[in-house]
Amino acid sequence: MVNVDVNTGNPTLDKKVLEWFQWDKNESTMEELKGLLKKGNVSLLEKLLLNRLLFGTAGLRGRMGTGYAQMNDLVIIQTSQGLGKYLTTVNPEAKQQGIVIGHDSRHNSHRFARLAAAAFLKAGVPVYLFGRIVPTPFVPYTVLQLGAAAGVMVTASHNPKEDNGYKVYWNNGAQIIPPHDTGIQKSIEEQLEPWGTEAWGVERVASDPRVSDPLKEMSSRYFSYLATSMLDREANQASPLTFTVTAMHGVSHSYMVEAFQACNFKPLVPVKEQMEPDPEFPTVRFPNPEEGKSALDLSFKTADAHKSTVILANDPDADRLAVAEKQPSGKWKVFTGNEEGALLGWWAWYRSRQLSPAPDPSDCYMVASTVSSKILRAIAEKEGFNFIETLTGFKWMGNVSHDMLQKGKTVLFAFEEAIGFMNGSEVLDKDGVSAAMRVAEMATLLAKQNMTLNDKLQDIYKTYGYHVNNNSYYICHDQAVISRMFERMRNFNGSNTYPETVGGSKFQVKSVRDLTTGYDSSQPDKRAVLPFSMSSQMITFTFTNGCVLTLRTSGTEPKIKYYSEMCASPDQQDWGALEAESAQLVQCVVQELMQPKQNALIPRCD
Numbered sequence: 001m002v003n004v005d006v007n008t009g010n011p012t013l014d015k016k017v018l019e020w021f022q023w024d025k026n027e028s029t030m031e032e033l034k035g036l037l038k039k040g041n042v043s044l045l046e047k048l049l050l051n052r053l054l055f056g057t058a059g060l061r062g063r064m065g066t067g068y069a070q071m072n073d074l075v076i077i078q079t080s081q082g083l084g085k086y087l088t089t090v091n092p093e094a095k096q097q098g099i100v101i102g103h104d105s106r107h108n109s110h111r112f113a114r115l116a117a118a119a120f121l122k123a124g125v126p127v128y129l130f131g132r133i134v135p136t137p138f139v140p141y142t143v144l145q146l147g148a149a150a151g152v153m154v155t156a157s158h159n160p161k162e163d164n165g166y167k168v169y170w171n172n173g174a175q176i177i178p179p180h181d182t183g184i185q186k187s188i189e190e191q192l193e194p195w196g197t198e199a200w201g202v203e204r205v206a207s208d209p210r211v212s213d214p215l216k217e218m219s220s221r222y223f224s225y226l227a228t229s230m231l232d233r234e235a236n237q238a239s240p241l242t243f244t245v246t247a248m249h250g251v252s253h254s255y256m257v258e259a260f261q262a263c264n265f266k267p268l269v270p271v272k273e274q275m276e277p278d279p280e281f282p283t284v285r286f287p288n289p290e291e292g293k294s295a296l297d298l299s300f301k302t303a304d305a306h307k308s309t310v311i312l313a314n315d316p317d318a319d320r321l322a323v324a325e326k327q328p329s330g331k332w333k334v335f336t337g338n339e340e341g342a343l344l345g346w347w348a349w350y351r352s353r354q355l356s357p358a359p360d361p362s363d364c365y366m367v368a369s370t371v372s373s374k375i376l377r378a379i380a381e382k383e384g385f386n387f388i389e390t391l392t393g394f395k396w397m398g399n400v401s402h403d404m405l406q407k408g409k410t411v412l413f414a415f416e417e418a419i420g421f422m423n424g425s426e427v428l429d430k431d432g433v434s435a436a437m438r439v440a441e442m443a444t445l446l447a448k449q450n451m452t453l454n455d456k457l458q459d460i461y462k463t464y465g466y467h468v469n470n471n472s473y474y475i476c477h478d479q480a481v482i483s484r485m486f487e488r489m490r491n492f493n494g495s496n497t498y499p500e501t502v503g504g505s506k507f508q509v510k511s512v513r514d515l516t517t518g519y520d521s522s523q524p525d526k527r528a529v530l531p532f533s534m535s536s537q538m539i540t541f542t543f544t545n546g547c548v549l550t551l552r553t554s555g556t557e558p559k560i561k562y563y564s565e566m567c568a569s570p571d572q573q574d575w576g577a578l579e580a581e582s583a584q585l586v587q588c589v590v591q592e593l594m595q596p597k598q599n600a601l602i603p604r605c606d
Contacts, residue, residue, distance in 0.1 A: 004034065008042050016049040020066075023193060025200050026073040029066040036066070052189075054535075055181045061156050061165035061556045064108060071108075071156075071164040073115055077199050079166055080116040080152075082188025084123030087150055090183070091171070094149035098126035100214070102139040103154035104251050104317045105277030106164050109133075112154045114202040116166075121208055122195050125149070129205070131213040133251040133277060135318035136167065137431035140398075142218045144173040144428070158248075158288035158315040159557060161281050173428040174398030178531075223262040225426050226437055231351060231445075233264040239444040243310050244303040245436070246271035248287050248295070249278040250316025255433055263437050265444075268312075271302045281316070285605075289313035289322030290419050292334045294605070296324060300332055310443050310453070314432040320419045321432040323439055325453045333454055338373035338469045338565075341415035343453060344435065345376045346460050347442045348413035348423065349383060359410045361385040367397045367414035367422075370530065370540070371471075371550050371563040376413075378464040378567065385412070391515070391530055392538075392552065394420055398428040417471060417563065466568040466575050468582045473554070473561040474594065474601035481599050482553060482560060486537045489551075489593055490514065499541070503588035507547075513540040547585055551593065560594065560601065562586065 004021055006014045017037065024030050036045055048067025053060045053075060060079060064071045087094045099120050103113035117127045128146060130138070136153045143151040151169035159165070168176045168184065176184065194200070205211055230236060243260075245268040247253040253275045260268050273283050281287040289295050299311045303326070311324040311332075324334045335343070345366055352358055361384035366376045369392045380387035388404075390396035397414040404411050405425055414422040420430030423438050439453075446456050461467065476482055492499045498512040498521075511522035518532035522542070537560075538552035549564040566582045568575070590596065596603065 004037070006037065008037070008040075008045060010042065010046065013042070013046055013049060016068075017045070020049065020074070024074045029072045029074070032066040055168075055176070055185055059165060059167040059175070061159060061163060063162050064164050071112075071166075073111070073200070074194070076112045076115045076166065077119055077194050078192050079188055080119030081123070081191040081195060081199070083150070083152070083168065083184050084120045084125055085191050086180075086184045086187035088123055088125065089187075091149055095124045095126075097147060097149040097171070098128055100128045100139050100142045100146065100148045100151035100169075101154070102130040102134045102136070102142075102152075104136070104156075105133045105249075105279055106156060106316070107161070107279045108164055109154045111202060112164065112166070113152075114205045115200070116152055116154070117205045117211060118199060118201050119195070121205070121210055122198055126210040127205075127212075128214045129211050130215050132215065134215070135251055135255055135431075135433055137319055137427045137429055137433065138218060138222065139167075140169045140173045140175075140429045141222055141427045142214055143169050143171065144426075145218060145221060146214065147171075153317070155317040157317045157319065157556070158286070158290065160286065161279060165556075169429070172399070172402045174402050175393075175395030175429065177395050177399050219258070223258055226259055226434060227262040227264075229424065229434075230263050230437070230441055231354060235448070236264040236441060236444055237266070239265060239440070240447050241310055241440075241443055242266065242269060242306060242308040243312055243440055244269045244271065244299055244306065244308040246274045246289075246296075246299045246302075246311070246313045247277075247318075248284065248289060248314060248316050249274050249276070249281045250287070250314065250318060251277060252314040252318035252433065255318065256312075256314070256436065259433050259437055260440075263441070265440055269302060269306045269308050271298050273298050287316050289315055289320070290337065292322075293332070296322070296332075296334065299324065310440070312436040312439060314436070315419075318432045319430045321421060321435040321439070322419050323453070325443075327452070327454060335453070335457075336469060336471070337415070337417040337419040338375065338467070338471075339457055340419060340421065340439075341368065341373055341417065342375040342460050342467070343442065343457055344415065344421055344423065344438055345379060345413050346456070347438060349379060349385070352410075352412055363408070364410045364412050365401075365404050366412050367400055369393065369397060369416045371552065371561075372415060372417040373467050373469055373565055374567055375460070375464065375467045376415075378467070379460075382464055389530075392416070393555065394422070394430050397422065401425060401428055417469070461575075462573075463570060465570045466572065466578060468566040468568075468575070468578045470564045470582050470586045471562065472604050473559040474596055474603055475558055476560055476599065476601050477558045482537065485560070485594065485599055486516070486539065486551075489539055490517070498539075499593065502592050503585070507585050507588060508544045509541050510544045511542045513542075514538070515540070541589070543585065545581065545585070547582060549586065549589055551589075562590065562594070564589075
């Protein structure tokens, strides 16, 4: 234990500081804490030590640094001890089934993965530990392939370089949902003190006979699955298209090279400046291809230099995919997540019809989150298959998909607007590698028909109805401001009243659904059908003109997001008028309900 004189003026904080020095063995985080004590920054100390990171949309995710409210060695140990204890309590067979652990290329990810492994070994759980960086989807894939009890992926996905995270999968290959998330959180709080010196023994993990590396076997199985999932590998080999691919300084390059080989495509063109893993993400402001053109500048330059017309961009942990296509005008179109969802959803349905025998449409399902486009619903209504809407996040879509599979149903596709796509049911989570192969396969077939991806998108809208989406976000680091903003909406014209109009009386609210409180004015009993949670903010307004607009806080970033959609029928072809009306309504909601100026919100920077 470090001998430090602690007197912050807050006895509870003093106790937590001393506790930290007693338990932490990492010199960097201990020195950081000493520095904060020396500066007398009590408010920051209280924030870091009197709060804990909690399981959110995608497990734990936060900034790396000292304290229980950040990602560090001690928090990883505590989390893994809690998970290990919970796992062996609810599933004693976990001591035979084992747990899968993977990690990305961020700072500390390699060490965090091995600290987690040490905790699980201490809990008596064998560990399948990937020996090098892997795409996030490899973990849920391996959980299912090996029949493991659970999986952990150490990643912060597309977050800034200062962040890291800890994503947990259950034995069904999907991310954890209630009651497991709350059960694990409770178990963590009961296992806070490190389990002896072994808790820090990362060097012993490699030599433990209960640790094995599944990489070679799982890579072989995964790429074999990709190869056999292709409709026409000969057509792929003859593809007239050249694909430019970026790993965004993350894990995906070598895996995408192998995927292209497995699926019989010509070699990809890499964005060399972003090809190698680099936790500093030096060439991008945000390592997030969802940001669009601002994140794809180098991809455009590389593609132009190689006369490539399609760009496939993974995020750093390769669970998501952005797509861009060069148009006849010479300009690049970056598809939104909803547009990609429309294309891949159509492609999933088309592919299912080529099978012999083709599955009965009434047994087929597609899934999307509540803030994503309802284009899949429109396709389902016309083609006769089923559509399911879930809460935001692939943890919900993965679990719903698993439930359908257990009933003998076929899950063709699932997506979220944040460029996350699940093709088929081999991986019950978003997978940017398989999504890239599906896009390449689809683009190849369309090229033979002298069609581009954008041509097909317009064709989908003409067939199933135009869907106007207007999504963006503001950044806000102050939780008090966020809470005040949403409470104002809930008490807009007095206690427990929501806005009835925006834009004067131009846009009238038809119904309100609040998934923070569980209220839904459209239901006879005023109770929301979807699950609700007071731990996050989410309000959906449905307007009389058919527009549906949702305001919600991100579960992984300091963002307030808005999502809007207007759905036209196939015979409604005046798309320009729909776009103008949608843009005006969104602007009214943003200015009147979010109040960016009054709340000092930071707009998205494209």
